[in-house]
Amino acid sequence: MPLMVLITQIVLPVLLLIWLAWFPAVGLLALGLQVLSVGAVLLGIGQAALWTMPPFWVPYLYYSVFVLIVAWHLFRGRFSGSGFWRAGGGATILILMAFGLGCIGVYMASLAYQGRALPPVETVDIDPPFGPGTYLVAHGGSTDMVNVHLKTLGPAVERFRPWRGQSRALDIFRISSAGLHKSGWEPSDPAR
Template structure:
């Protein structure tokens, strides 16, 4: 957990909730501004930040505490007899500072929400590329705030061109039902992450178009910028290709040219390539150029008809996926 995560996803929300609970502003208008500001920060951080550590349920906990705090103040009558704005200079200054944070949080939440919309571009649908378990989308959606891959759409940046095909990718991690994704506190050993070793399955009926294996799994959080995709399998699904990357070294069980049916095992999730911790990268593209295989035309991607964005949870049982 980085210091940025500690500040934005733990310290700031907890501090604001404590302040709101312990020091409600005097006056209906200033109290309302205080409440809206705190709520906007919680909403913005909840929608825009990645919730693997802390786990996915923490922003919901913040929301419950926030609503209970409002109810407590109303029941206790803290708004009665204070007029519209009775707060002194000190509390007013704090509320205005919180309002600034709330404006930022609200804007972040708005941008993150816009990322839920399926983009108006060519879109393809695939089957689940993994089996039973609980999963969380780390990067995904149609906005750059929730999907880091979108920056490679910029054709004016020459170094992005060999990777343009991955511009609408999904990054997915495996978690426990309670949201834990790792054993211990940021261990360097990738095998201690729940994702590592999870089977990767064929997402369509087709054929293996290309494989890369032999790239070592990195220690966390080291990355390999020389082999960005790490070990990967490119699957020919007919009129498009699906690339499944950052696979575990030596786990790939197919060869170029092999025929595939949906659900055939391709390999295992790993931490090879430019990966800060174990996850599955999956994207769709048209074309698979020989000189730059991942430079094809990027396509928007749905899985079993669902368009996934950051923090979406996918629970896969024997009967299929359920999205939360």
């Protein structure tokens, strides 16, 4: 699995969830900002990332764990009676960094959501050219955030000119019931 996928789709979300669970900020505003920031990052990654490996259901697992952590903090009374902001200097820096990541997450999620709308061009309705099964559409949408093929539309980029014919393409993966589309992390045989 490429390093960037490992970092953005596994390491970062897991670390943020651990941070929220075991190191909650002290103070209503501090904890609220920590919760909102972690939630925004998870939403952005969940909506904008290509979930082929790890499978498409992993962001839903993250969302479920996030809700359980927030419910646990509510049950423990961490949102009441602890003042407005009692986070120390190091915790404040981490919260502000998470807030910055959260802003990026909201931006990514909004672009991904916009990409789910039909593009402002004529569309064609075709029957799928493959048999029964479960499939995942990747790189199919109306914004660059969810469809890398659209980058070839830029006439100013010389290297994209030979590929302009596939600018409105989408990639379709057949997946198993577990959401996996291939055997292993990076099989050498394309048939796998």
